[in-house]
Amino acid sequence: MATLVQAVRMALHYGETYLGVTDILGEDVGPPLGGVFTATQGLATAWNTPLDERGIIGAAMGIAYAGGRPVAEIQFCDYGFNTIDLLKIAGNQRWAGAGNYELPLVVMTPSGSGIRGSLYHSHSFESWASRLAGWKIVMPSNALDAYGLMLSAILDPNPVLVLLPKALLRVHGEQLIPGEPADQEYLKQLIDAPLGDRSNWQPRWPDLDEYLVPIGQANRVREGTAATVVSYGRTLPLCVQAADALAAAHGLTFDVIDLRSIFPYDWSALSQSVLKTGRVLLVNEDTEVTNFGEHLLRRVIDEHFYELEVRPRVLQGRHLPGIGLHQTYERNSVPQLAHIQATLQALATEEA
Amino acid sequence: MTTVAEVHSGKEALSAEQCLAIHRVMVRARAMEERMIQMSKSGEGYFWIGGPGEEAFNTCLGLHIKKGCGPDYDFLHLHYRNAATLLAMQLPMLDAVRQAALRVTDPHSMGRNFVGHYALRQYNIVPVSSPVETQYAIAPGTAIVQKRHGGDGVTVVVGGDAGSSEGDFATCMIWSTRPGQELPVLMIVMNNQWGISTPMRSQHSERHIVDRGEAFGIPAETVDGNDPIASWHALRRAFQWCRRKRHPFMLEASVSRLHGHSSSSGAVRVRDEPDCIALFEGKLQSAGLLAQDAIDDAWEGAREEAAAAVEQALREPEPAAGDVYRHTYAPSGVDAVYPDDYTGLPE
Numbered sequence: 001m002a003t004l005v006q007a008v009r010m011a012l013h014y015g016e017t018y019l020g021v022t023d024i025l026g027e028d029v030g031p032p033l034g035g036v037f038t039a040t041q042g043l044a045t046a047w048n049t050p051l052d053e054r055g056i057i058g059a060a061m062g063i064a065y066a067g068g069r070p071v072a073e074i075q076f077c078d079y080g081f082n083t084i085d086l087l088k089i090a091g092n093q094r095w096a097g098a099g100n101y102e103l104p105l106v107v108m109t110p111s112g113s114g115i116r117g118s119l120y121h122s123h124s125f126e127s128w129a130s131r132l133a134g135w136k137i138v139m140p141s142n143a144l145d146a147y148g149l150m151l152s153a154i155l156d157p158n159p160v161l162v163l164l165p166k167a168l169l170r171v172h173g174e175q176l177i178p179g180e181p182a183d184q185e186y187l188k189q190l191i192d193a194p195l196g197d198r199s200n201w202q203p204r205w206p207d208l209d210e211y212l213v214p215i216g217q218a219n220r221v222r223e224g225t226a227a228t229v230v231s232y233g234r235t236l237p238l239c240v241q242a243a244d245a246l247a248a249a250h251g252l253t254f255d256v257i258d259l260r261s262i263f264p265y266d267w268s269a270l271s272q273s274v275l276k277t278g279r280v281l282l283v284n285e286d287t288e289v290t291n292f293g294e295h296l297l298r299r300v301i302d303e304h305f306y307e308l309e310v311r312p313r314v315l316q317g318r319h320l321p322g323i324g325l326h327q328t329y330e331r332n333s334v335p336q337l338a339h340i341q342a343t344l345q346a347l348a349t350e351e352a
Numbered sequence: 353m354t355t356v357a358e359v360h361s362g363k364e365a366l367s368a369e370q371c372l373a374i375h376r377v378m379v380r381a382r383a384m385e386e387r388m389i390q391m392s393k394s395g396e397g398y399f400w401i402g403g404p405g406e407e408a409f410n411t412c413l414g415l416h417i418k419k420g421c422g423p424d425y426d427f428l429h430l431h432y433r434n435a436a437t438l439l440a441m442q443l444p445m446l447d448a449v450r451q452a453a454l455r456v457t458d459p460h461s462m463g464r465n466f467v468g469h470y471a472l473r474q475y476n477i478v479p480v481s482s483p484v485e486t487q488y489a490i491a492p493g494t495a496i497v498q499k500r501h502g503g504d505g506v507t508v509v510v511g512g513d514a515g516s517s518e519g520d521f522a523t524c525m526i527w528s529t530r531p532g533q534e535l536p537v538l539m540i541v542m543n544n545q546w547g548i549s550t551p552m553r554s555q556h557s558e559r560h561i562v563d564r565g566e567a568f569g570i571p572a573e574t575v576d577g578n579d580p581i582a583s584w585h586a587l588r589r590a591f592q593w594c595r596r597k598r599h600p601f602m603l604e605a606s607v608s609r610l611h612g613h614s615s616s617s618g619a620v621r622v623r624d625e626p627d628c629i630a631l632f633e634g635k636l637q638s639a640g641l642l643a644q645d646a647i648d649d650a651w652e653g654a655r656e657e658a659a660a661a662v663e664q665a666l667r668e669p670e671p672a673a674g675d676v677y678r679h680t681y682a683p684s685g686v687d688a689v690y691p692d693d694y695t696g697l698p699e
Contacts, residue, residue, distance in 0.1 A: 023496070050530070054489050055523040062493015062507075065478050066423050070493075086489060089481050097471030097479035098462040099679035134680055136687070152686040216689030216698065264689035267698040299697075 011150035026073030042203030091134025114167020119322035124286035143173030148213030178209035218266035224253025227279035278309035361581035381436035383654035403433030405608030414440025432468035484515030492527035495535035514547025577605030
């Protein structure tokens with residue numbers, strides 16, 4: 001099974017071959033490196049830019065205005081903060097410009113903690129991004145969804161931000177991408193650039209098929225009755241693990257919802273599950289002041305207050321200036337499996 | 353009275369016919385701006401920002417544009433003082449006035465944006481936004497597509513002296529001169545010596561802003577932007593370089609700011625800066641090309657046109673509450689929540 005980052009690479013290959021992607025641009029995105037996380041190795045339209053995030057976003061916007069279909073990479077979302085006003089323009093231009101222009105722009109960037117990234121390789125971005133009206137924001141938690149969300153992002157004629165969970169980039173999927181060879185060693189031989197000199201290397205792409213995960217559609221990955229837990233990205237598999245452990249140990253079953261799209265989010269899936277269980281936990285690792293999960297919490301309270309059996313919870317990153325390099329800092333800054341499991345158990349067992 | 357064939361400015365000359373055409377656009381632009389300033393004070397509009405003092409250069413810019421849609425044509429990344437450029441491109445005064453009057457019929461923004469914030473896909477005018485200089489970061493992108501596409505389309509990007517302090521100005525120079533990947537970008541700086549209330553000379557020590565291009569091998573010119581004949585020829589040379597060589601060029605025009613920054617500072621007429629229209633009319637009169645009564649007629653006609661445009665715009669509908677969400681998103685076949693346009697928070 002492909003890793004999440006291999007899935008992104010195969011999606012980009014599919015995009016430039018069949019969906020009209022004209023430019024895959026960013027720092028170290030082109031040969032020889034093919035991206036610091038290898039997401040762009042061997043791609044025909046990948047090229048290196050100056051070390052200039054504002055230039056990357058600006059140029060991608062210009063390419064999109066002129067009829068191209070760019071995918072721009074910001075090497076780490078931590079380095080995207082100086083692009084905020086360009087991202088804002090990308091999001092508002094169609095509304096401000098009375099619908100004159102479409103802007104089919106994809107920006108992908110690794111987000112979140114989990115690789116011992118210290119202060120500037122551990123940031124989360126979705127709460128900031130959720131304030132950029134006019135954008136769509138997605139975040140896969142597995143390889144197949146990464147493939148399907150990237151293809152949708154490419155096809156969508158609006159700006160789409162694809163947040164890639166850093167901690168999961170090298171995690172193998174559990175489901176085959178259509179056209180992907182089942183043997184992961186063989187896939188590696190086909191599409192991973194060799195270490196060392198790769199000047200004569202060419203990828204051998206598998207014959208991939210289109211697979212779309214619609215933007216705005218969540219995925220219920222576990223079904224249960226004790227409570228609802230909603231997450232995305234790095235913390236999603238931790239929620240699944242916690243739910244499975246509580247099922248095995250205590251017979252408590254949970255609806256585990258992988259939101260997949262931050263905006264537009266699948267309110268219908270969340271709402272229906274909350275109505276069923278009356279208990280909800282929202283989990284993400286972005287900092288808690290002010291957090292996207294709080295928006296979902298507000299809607300839960302506004303619209304389902306009288307259907308809730310116990311107080312709803314949000315588990316999120318602490319309000320801190322950064323994540324420190326020592327593991328003690330990281331483990332105590334962003335939600336870990338133990339936090340999630342304890343919170344989920346308390347939520348499910350609190351007396352109504 | 354038209355007896356001379358051409359009008360001179362220094363060693364350069366322009367045909368009498370072209371001079372008269374330029375003069376007409378300059379006068380129409382000024383009359384429109386003056387009427388818009390009135391609108392901002394009378395309640396017919398709300399806010400004014402624009403280009404009185406930039407008409408000479410901006411008119412010539414508009415007349416040099418290869419206008420159309422797509423990479424075969426010029427792309428325009430303008431700032432909010434380019435009204436004369438659009439009139440020179442034969443866009444109707446009414447459309448600019450619709451924006452000043454905040455009408456839903458405003459083709460640039462449906463009454464959402466300040467006046468002078470144009471967006472017109474049919475002529476490659478990408479949306480003008482208030483943050484000055486972001487256009488310099490976006491411009492290389494359209495030029496990348498033009499260079500790859502072939503043809504002679506140029507990307508024109510316009511900003512002011514104050515905004516050139518932002519890093520996006522350097523972004524444009526770097527991205528336009530990547531070795532072997534040079535881009536047909538015409539970088540224009542309209543130097544009016546002001547950033548709202550801050551004199552340029554209190555913040556900038558470089559002799560000319562376009563001197564910065566030298567480090568990147570970008571050829572540059574400075575021009576008296578109050579002189580339409582000099583501006584015409586400087587633009588002609590700049591466009592010729594970008595169209596044929598497919599490399600960038602920088603052009604800095606010294607211009608006046610005749611009504612201050614915007615209506616926020618009162619938009620009162622400034623008397624101690626040169627007025628490009630008065631100067632040009634003096635030149636055309638001296639050349640025996642334009643008599644006072646013809647000048648008076650031109651102004652009267654332009655003011656009538658502006659008045660009629662305002663009258664028309666004010667008869668048109670204002671935005672309705674139901675318009676708030678429109679055009680947030682383009683229709684998408686892969687979006688389960690917003691397949692058409694934004695409809696408020698997901699339901």
